[in-house]
Amino acid sequence: MGSYFEFQRPWVLALLALLPLYAFVRGRAGKEGALRFPSVDLVAAVAGKVRVSAGRLFLFLRIVTLALAIAALAGPRWVNNETETEASGVDIMMVYDLSWSMMALDMAPPGTKTTRFDIAQEVIKDFIARRPSDRIGLVVFSAVPYLVSPTTLNHEWLQEQFDRLHIGMIRELGTAIGDAVGMAAKNLSRQKESRGRVIVLLTDGDNNKWETFEPLPSAMFARDEKVRIYTIGIGKNSTCPLYDFDRETGKFNLLLDGSHAGIITMLSPPNYVVLEKMARLTGGKSYTATNRQELQTVYADIDRLEKTERKLKNRRTFTPLYHVPLLAALALLVLEGVLANTRFRRLP
Numbered sequence: 001m002g003s004y005f006e007f008q009r010p011w012v013l014a015l016l017a018l019l020p021l022y023a024f025v026r027g028r029a030g031k032e033g034a035l036r037f038p039s040v041d042l043v044a045a046v047a048g049k050v051r052v053s054a055g056r057l058f059l060f061l062r063i064v065t066l067a068l069a070i071a072a073l074a075g076p077r078w079v080n081n082e083t084e085t086e087a088s089g090v091d092i093m094m095v096y097d098l099s100w101s102m103m104a105l106d107m108a109p110p111g112t113k114t115t116r117f118d119i120a121q122e123v124i125k126d127f128i129a130r131r132p133s134d135r136i137g138l139v140v141f142s143a144v145p146y147l148v149s150p151t152t153l154n155h156e157w158l159q160e161q162f163d164r165l166h167i168g169m170i171r172e173l174g175t176a177i178g179d180a181v182g183m184a185a186k187n188l189s190r191q192k193e194s195r196g197r198v199i200v201l202l203t204d205g206d207n208n209k210w211e212t213f214e215p216l217p218s219a220m221f222a223r224d225e226k227v228r229i230y231t232i233g234i235g236k237n238s239t240c241p242l243y244d245f246d247r248e249t250g251k252f253n254l255l256l257d258g259s260h261a262g263i264i265t266m267l268s269p270p271n272y273v274v275l276e277k278m279a280r281l282t283g284g285k286s287y288t289a290t291n292r293q294e295l296q297t298v299y300a301d302i303d304r305l306e307k308t309e310r311k312l313k314n315r316r317t318f319t320p321l322y323h324v325p326l327l328a329a330l331a332l333l334v335l336e337g338v339l340a341n342t343r344f345r346r347l348p
Helices: 010-027 053-073 116-129 155-163 177-189 215-224 273-282 292-305 323-340
Strands: 003-007 076-086 091-097 135-141 145-152 197-203 227-234 240-243 263-267 285-289 311-320
Touching: 003 010, 010 053, 053 323, 091 116, 091 145, 091 177, 116 155, 116 197, 116 227, 116 292, 135 155, 135 177, 145 155, 145 177, 177 197, 177 215, 177 227, 177 273, 197 273, 215 227, 215 273, 227 273, 227 292, 273 285, 285 292
Parallel strands: 091 135, 091 197, 197 227, 227 285
Antiparallel strands: 003 076, 076 311, 135 145, 240 263
């Protein structure tokens, strides 16, 4: 509803209807008073020209003063209506693969150099934007996992962290799916009053590194902490080249003609049997995606399955303004007193 002006006691404004009657009564001419002096010489020095307009001016000032006083008594105020969304959603940890294979171009539209990472980045950020009531966090991994952000409602800050990511920023090579899921589950386990705890794992590889958890034990740990896991495997079921890229920027090394500078290796088709078992252990769901549209459909399905209850809370705040007409009324009273004792001073 926004902000607007109102009177707290608008019925008081009915008193304004009495001001014309007051003006009529005060404006009636009465019998002029007189004093006898033995000689006009006694008052000649102080007598002056009668100022006929003085009475009208004072009457006007008094009516305006009364009108301002009535307005102050009515309680003018500025109303601010605010609608707040209470955090009543689920806690979601995004577990995001940053291994080198995410630079593969097998999901790119023809004629483009859009990597798996580029596509995943855009779709995940859109998923976050659609869930403003959820606390969302981020774990990224390659051979080791890193907690980028615990679950938070500050999605603008979280989106900024996504924008800083690129392939190559994690130096250790490999794919530690189990350790990454274990780290996310531990973080979610601290949310004791959560409506729901969810891990959304996106990867394009098989687990080949671990320190603490292999994939299935990490899923069992998540299950014990009442965390559901949704797994997403991306990439086509065929071999594809991994072109050389700059590890400092995550950009391809290109020749002057725009072609790739070289090939690092040939990537094998992904195997997502373990991902399906992880999801099934926790009551989640497993997906695969071979292009942008399929990945968007996957996140839309997760968005549908993990419904968020949004509670809207309306709050009204008031800024009193009674002092404005009250100070104006007092100023007019002072002005009337000054004029009555200076320019429009009268003899008794």
